[in-house]
Amino acid sequence: MSHPLRAAVVGTGFIGSVHVRSARLAGAEVVGVAASTPERSAQAAKALGVPRGYASGIEAARDKDIDVVHICTPNSLHMEVAKAALESGKHVVCEKPLATSLEDARALTDLAQRKGLVGTVPFINRYHPMTREARARVQSDETGKLYLIQGSYLQDWLMQAGDTNWRVDAGAGGRSRAFADIGSHLCDLIEWITGERFSSLIATLGTPIAQRSAAASRVAFQASGEVKETKAVDTEDVACLILRTDCGTLASLTISQVSAGRKNRLWFELDGARQSVMFDLESPEQLWIGRREGTTLLVRDPSQGSPEQKRLAWLPAGHAQGWGDCFEAFVRDSYAAMRGESHIGLPTFADGARSMSIVEAVLRSSASNQWTAIDE
Ligand SMILES: NC(=O)c1ccc[n+]([C@@H]2O[C@H](COP(=O)([O-])OP(=O)(O)OC[C@H]3O[C@@H](n4cnc5c(N)ncnc54)[C@H](O)[C@@H]3O)[C@@H](O)[C@H]2O)c1
Known part of the structure; x- marks a missing residue:
């Protein structure tokens, strides 16, 4: 491919604008965006400085002038847009x-493979230099x-009855909310770092806020609205899991979107026979390295550590890198894969x-209250 990649971004909310920015930084030309209506697409295109607002996500997916489609819509729309894009x-x-x-996720995986196309998913916590360092160790x-293995992922942006978002409704977000939304990041990261696969689990889900505002979906992370009318919630606020890996290691994970003061606190500790690592x-x-003698705090520094920590540490030590940098690195590596690099x-x-x-x-276990095997 000699020209820069031409990208379309479908969904222009919180993460859609992050994708537009990351795509540009990775060298793509963002040709168009699609939002929930043609009018909103036009508004978003103007606000983001993008030439084209599409009438729909499907129109974007089928645009012959596009090489890559970024899908940033509510979860229930991922399948149809991804399928249309791969088929085009x-x-x-x-x-x-x-x-x-799972059935739809497998169908998309098979379709991308059959078509010889790249399909990537932003499990971007793999792109922190210090999670790469943990993996190397x-x-x-x-x-x-x-x-x-211990871990938690805690947020507080849904901790009041006036906090609502499309994620709260199973029809738009899927039957699991807190676990699928953020627990998915934690499990992906732990499996990737350890190389161990969770093989079985017992999970309990809780919904302490059983009724929430019936008002229209609010933007993620925005302050609570006034509650006029409420409706029953059909997805979980919290999830507690015990798991066993294919190597027999035990894990305990806690997920919550109702933990006051926790904004985006993904945390894990891996306790090994010689060292622990905590992020x-x-x-x-920082990466905390626990030892019986001589516990240390390793600070990100491109002059030290594993090759992958160094590859992703693009700023000197003391010049903080964070979440946005991970996103950009993930999109850069996705585009490299589209050019045939790995x-x-x-x-x-x-x-x-x-x-x-x-x-x-997780859903099967919480319904049956039983230890449950995870399908490979
Ligand atoms: N990888 C990550 O770290 C990360 C972080 C946040 C969100 N996400 C994921 O990104 C997706 C979007 O989440 P968000 O927080 O940006 O939500 P959001 O509500 O801020 O944005 C969703 C966008 O989708 C648009 N939309 C709705 N219906 C549409 C349609 N029919 N066609 C086209 N666009 C439509 C809305 O107008 C809105 O702009 C979700 O799948 C979420 O799980 C991932």
């Missing part, structure tokens, strides 16, 4: 969860055999389908 020969970057069922056996997304420049750890549709397999096991 486009590469796809599709937000997580890849679909709202586990994979090189510096930590030793893992004895215990906190709210302090992403980099370690690019999350693909197969990883998106794997994630849906865990989501479905």
Whole structure:
């Protein structure tokens, strides 16, 4: 491909604008955007400085002038837009969860493979230099055999009855909310770092806010609205899981979107026979290395650490990198794959389908109150 990649972004809310920015930084030309109506597409195109507003996501997916479609809509729309884009020969970057069922996620994975197209899913926490460092330490056996995996992903933006969003409704977001929305990131990251696969789990889901505002969906992370009328909530606010990996390691994970003060706190600790490693997304420049003697705090520094930490640490130490940098690195690696290059750890549709397999096991386990096998 000699020209810069030509991209369309479908869905122009919180993450859609992040995709537009990241696509540009990765060298693509963003040719058009699609929002929920033609009028909103035109408004978004103007606001984002993009030439074209499409009448619909499907029109964007079929545009012959496009090489790659980014899908940033509510979850229930991912399948139809991704399928249309792949069938029209486009590469796809599709937000997580890849679909709202394992069956659909597998169908998209198969379709991308049959068509020889790249499909990637922004499990972007793989792109923090310090999560790469954690992976290098586990994979090189510096930590030793893992004895215990602990993790949590906590947010507070849905902690009041006036907080609502399309994610709250199973019809738009899928049957799992908190787990599919953020637990998916945590499980993907832990499996990728450890190289161990969760094989079974027992999960309990809770919905402490059983009634929420019936008002129209509010933008993610926006302050609560006044509650006039309420409706019953059909997705979980919190999830507690115990899991076992294929190597027999036990894990305990807690997911919540109602934890006051926790904005975006993905946290994990991997306790090995020689060392532990601990990472906190709210302090992403550091990795805690626990030892019986001589515990240390490793600070991101392109002059030190594993090759992958160095590759992604594009700013000098002390010049903080964060979430936005991860997104950009993920899109850059996605585009490299579309040009036939490969980099370690690019999350693909197969990883998106794997994630849906865990989501479905969580739903089955919470319904049956039983230990449940996770489909491979
Ligand atoms: N990878 C990550 O870290 C990350 C972070 C946030 C969100 N996400 C994912 O991104 C997706 C969008 O989430 P968000 O927080 O940006 O939501 P949002 O509500 O801010 O934005 C959704 C957008 O989709 C548009 N939309 C709705 N119906 C549409 C239609 N029929 N056609 C085209 N566009 C339509 C809306 O107008 C809105 O602009 C979700 O799948 C979410 O899980 C991923």
